[in-house]
Amino acid sequence: MSMPSSSETLQFEHFKQRRQSLLSGTYDSRSTQVFLLVLFVVTVSCSLSNLLLAPDNFLHVDTYTITLMGKYLSYALLALSVDVIWGYCGILSLGHGAFFALGGYAMGMYLMRQIGDRGVYGDPLLPDFMVFLDWKELPWFWQGFDFFPFAVLMAMVVPGLLAFVFSSLAFRSRVTGVYLSIMTQALTYALLLAFFRNEMGFGGNNGLTDFKEILGFDLKSDAVRVGLFLITALVLALAYLLSHFILESKFGRVIVALRDAEGRARFVGYKAESYKVWLFVYSAVLAGIAGALYVPQVGIINPGEFSPLNSIEVVVWVAVGGRGLLYGAVLGAIIVNYAKTRFTALMPEAWLFMLGALFVGVTIFLPKGVTGLFGGLFEAKKLPKDTAEGKPS
Secondary structure, rough: OOOOOHHHHHHHHHHHHHHHHHHHHHOOOOHHHHHHHHHHHHHHHHHHHHHOOOOOOOOOOOHHHHHHHHHHHHHHEEEEEEHHHHOOOOOOOOOOHHHHHHHHHHHHHHHHHHHHOOOOOOOOOOOHEEEEOOOOOOOHOOOOOOOHHHHHHHHHHHHHHHHHHHHHHHHHHHOOOHHHHHHHHHHHHHHHHHHOOOHHHHOOOOEEEEEEEEEEEEOOHHHHHHHHHHHHHHHHHHHHHHHHHHHOOOOHHHHHHHHHHHHHHHHHOOOOOHHHHHHHHHHHHHHHHHHHHHHHOOOOOHHHHOOOOHHHHHHHHHHHHOOOOOHHHHHHHHHHHHHHHHHHOHHHHHHHHHHHHHHHHHHHOOHHHHHHHHHHHHHHHHHHHHHHHOOOO
16 A cells, blocks of 8 residues: 655645634635625715715715614624634623623713713702712712723723633632533623612613714714714724734633643643633623623623623524634624614514524524535535545545
8 A cells, every 4th residue: 555645645734724724713814815805895875975965865874874773883893702602612601791881881981971960950969860869979889981092991801800810719619511501691690680770870771872973073973973984994994903813823722722621631631711801801801891882882781792692692693603613703794784774673673583583593504604605516516626636545
């Protein structure tokens, strides 16, 4: 029996690497370039259409649609944060809605401070709900939120700090699998109950709303709406590039190794807990930024954002788009939320059943999501050609 030649060996190794790249969810620079190009073209063309074309023009994109698209991109960033930790590290978090809401509350507190004496009760310092509850002074944890950079910093620090404390305790105790998922869901439910209480100082059941301006610009202005949409797209692009860089680095390769064979990774000397903790913190910070971008566009933040159902929905977005593919998570968030917008208007009572059916259907028939389906078709077309050229199968 003859030994394979060096050329055949190199071809076989190249083939294995290509297949392993597909299975592990890694992607090349071309997919990143395509994603960024599509995002750039869509955001710029829609923005120019809104600002330059008359409302009666067929190509005009109205401000409501711009706001809706901005909300979708905020959700896409949230889905990206979940995919980073679930798709690449295998940690199923059912509580990322908590980090999203905390980031939203940080931005909401800044926007509330900008109202000043234009509120219902005309108090220049206290938000309306505090005046209604007969609060005499601004709580200490509201100090500094009249300063925009501080609010942005808190939108990242608070979710990141909570994620660090939670993940340090969980991962160093070797909590994994369904038990970790239940703990993340319990975390967000506990925050839901806490923020519902009026004495917490975050608006209770009604939350924070009636925002007027951001950085001195009127939030109702078409130009500001377009600006928020463009900023959200820019932040999503930067987060995508940073996540791509991290996951393609040595750190990212260790993360994938922990997902696929944690025991072996520990055996060769990697401290799995440290890698997991820092990736979890990074994903939580992304979720907090997504919440901060979401609030000024939607105009409200309340305890309902902490609902465990919201966190479960994010997992559905990632599953539909394609777990382990960053652009898959973005695509899944946009597809599901667009469908939600459409079908909640047509059949509001049946939407949740449709969402459940979608998740079950994707799990059974499309385990790699929509992007996995296209990737599988492309790979199926390529394999016969590779074999025909003499590459081993």
